[in-house]
Amino acid sequence: MSKKIILDCDPGHDDAVAIMLAAASKEIEILGITCVGGNVGLDNTLDNALKVCTLIERTDIKIYSGARKPIHYDLFTAEYVHGKTGLDKKGEPLSVKPDYKIQQQNAIDFIIETCHSATEQIYLCPTGPLTNIAVSLQKDPSIKEKIKEIIFMGGAAMCLGNTTPSAEFNIYVDPHAANIVLDSGIPLTMMGLDVTHQVNVNRNVINSMEENNNKSSKFFAELMEFYTIFHKNLYETEETPLHDPCVIAYLLDPSIFSGKLVNVKVEENSELTRGETVVDWLGVTSREPNCFVMDKADDKKFFKLLKNKFSILP
Ligand code: BDR
Ligand code: CA
Numbered sequence: 001m002s003k004k005i006i007l008d009c010d011p012g013h014d015d016a017v018a019i020m021l022a023a024a025s026k027e028i029e030i031l032g033i034t035c036v037g038g039n040v041g042l043d044n045t046l047d048n049a050l051k052v053c054t055l056i057e058r059t060d061i062k063i064y065s066g067a068r069k070p071i072h073y074d075l076f077t078a079e080y081v082h083g084k085t086g087l088d089k090k091g092e093p094l095s096v097k098p099d100y101k102i103q104q105q106n107a108i109d110f111i112i113e114t115c116h117s118a119t120e121q122i123y124l125c126p127t128g129p130l131t132n133i134a135v136s137l138q139k140d141p142s143i144k145e146k147i148k149e150i151i152f153m154g155g156a157a158m159c160l161g162n163t164t165p166s167a168e169f170n171i172y173v174d175p176h177a178a179n180i181v182l183d184s185g186i187p188l189t190m191m192g193l194d195v196t197h198q199v200n201v202n203r204n205v206i207n208s209m210e211e212n213n214n215k216s217s218k219f220f221a222e223l224m225e226f227y228t229i230f231h232k233n234l235y236e237t238e239e240t241p242l243h244d245p246c247v248i249a250y251l252l253d254p255s256i257f258s259g260k261l262v263n264v265k266v267e268e269n270s271e272l273t274r275g276e277t278v279v280d281w282l283g284v285t286s287r288e289p290n291c292f293v294m295d296k297a298d299d300k301k302f303f304k305l306l307k308n309k310f311s312i313l314p
Contacts, residue, residue, distance in 0.1 A: 008132050
């Protein structure tokens with residue numbers, strides 16, 4: 001039986017790859033895509049989701065508009081990584097199928113209604129700031145019972161942050177939302193920089209994907225050509241972490257990743273360490289474990305899965 005998911009994202013080059021990986025997988029049923037302001041403003045993340053689903057000919061997937069800004073802070077965006085549109089790249093401009101529109105219902109109400117109407121527990125898969133998920137949980141805490149697991153991309157347990165020395169982007173943007181999710185009691189899995197930096201795109205990965213010889217794999221290559229620029233400069237390497245698809249890969253094959261159930265809390269206010277995921281890896285506090293934090297990834301298995309799945313896309 002397929003796993004039913006809501007993919008909550010801020011596309012974003014790596015979010016786009018996560019959408020495509022999920023859409024290519026019959027083991028997963030996408031109940032809807034909910035967008036949030038993050039990498040770029042909400043209008044752009046919505047437009048990018050429409051464009052990605054148009055390109056892969058999956059305009060049956062419904063897309064919902066969520067939070068424009070974090071719960072307390074102003075929105076901090078990452079055009080410096082993803083370009084002005086959030087999905088900058090060379091090659092053919094992307095288009096949206098003319099009758100493919102954003103749904104009228106907003107993302108928060110969609111998440112709540114979907115949880116209530118689901119006949120089985122569902123998975124929430126956030127790959128952007130956690131605002132939509134947190135606001136949904138605040139508005140209707142009873143949805144918790146209908147959520148099997150939240151697998152989120154965010155945080156840095158035992159490595160440097162990528163937005164400040166202590167914070168990863170998604171958690172930095174909305175640390176208050178992150179704590180609401182972490183305090184929810186729902187089973188949580190954290191795909192932080194610890195693992196996403198073990199899943200790196202390089203020239204070999206791009207060349208191998210191009211062997212699929214379809215438009216989705218060509219799109220992957222174009223996306224990665226742009227996305228790698230920022231990382232090459234920051235990390236002074238030819239390797240670029242492919243963060244968000246880790247969430248979907250975990251649903252498809254959990255054996256790719258391993259980690260430990262520990263306590264995670266997020267610093268909300270400090271000017272120096274806002275958005276830091278404080279991970280009690282050694283169990284040195286009396287705080288109860290609340291999150292499965294991944295720290296190892298098998299990149300060979302990951303990229304084999306990604307290439308296979310992309311081979312069946314248009
Ligand atoms: C996260 O930040 C965004 O730029 C990416 O899409 C990913 O979700 C990585 O820190
Ligand atoms: Ca993202």
